[in-house]
Amino acid sequence: MSWIEGRFEEGVVLSTLEQAMNWAKESSIWPMTFGLACCAIEMMATGASRYDLDRFGAGAFRASPRQADLMIVAGTVSFKMASRVRRLYEQMPDPKYVIAMGACTVGGGPYFKWGYHVVKGVDLVVPVDVYVPGCPPRPEALLEGIMRIQDKIRARRLAKGAIETTPVPHHSGCVAIPEVPEVV
Numbered sequence: 001m002s003w004i005e006g007r008f009e010e011g012v013v014l015s016t017l018e019q020a021m022n023w024a025k026e027s028s029i030w031p032m033t034f035g036l037a038c039c040a041i042e043m044m045a046t047g048a049s050r051y052d053l054d055r056f057g058a059g060a061f062r063a064s065p066r067q068a069d070l071m072i073v074a075g076t077v078s079f080k081m082a083s084r085v086r087r088l089y090e091q092m093p094d095p096k097y098v099i100a101m102g103a104c105t106v107g108g109g110p111y112f113k114w115g116y117h118v119v120k121g122v123d124l125v126v127p128v129d130v131y132v133p134g135c136p137p138r139p140e141a142l143l144e145g146i147m148r149i150q151d152k153i154r155a156r157r158l159a160k161g162a163i164e165t166t167p168v169p170h171h172s173g174c175v176a177i178p179e180v181p182e183v184v
Contacts, residue, residue, distance in 0.1 A: 029058035070096070097152070
């Protein structure tokens with residue numbers, strides 16, 4: 001099914017609400033400013049004027065995970081950094097997407113055999129949607145990965161009868177005082 005289902009007159013386009021919402025979401029991806037090693041330089045080059053990530057609707061890099069919906073893990077993930085990557089992922093609002101960028105991120109890279117400090121693939125820490133291989137991958141490869149994320153968003157469908165709601169925090173912000181058992 002195409003984005004334009006029917007065309008009756010000049011300038012009149014019919015679509016579903018779900019397709020219009022997916023189009024808006026895929027055209028406004030906000031990646032998180034997050035780089036771990038040399039692949040982050042290529043990620044920065046992708047956002048620069050030569051490759052112009054803004055043309056694809058994904059140029060506003062956000063500094064806070066609470067404002068981002070795309071995590072690009074660019075670089076070597078050490079075991080010490082893995083818990084921080086997981087924490088940042090959990091702080092992102094749903095729906096969220098992850099791109100694993102670079103050989104070290106995808107599978108450990110040159111550290112796979114003898115690197116005791118490197119996670120052998122970031123998919124052991126967070127669920128990955130798109131893998132971008134290379135050491136380091138070119139900016140064109142990252143653009144291709146972002147376009148694959150946009151394809152995934154475009155094909156997203158809600159379950160029949162499901163309502164997409166804004167997530168509400170499960171805590172009130174107050175600390176509950178634990179009850180101390182009485183000693184008899």
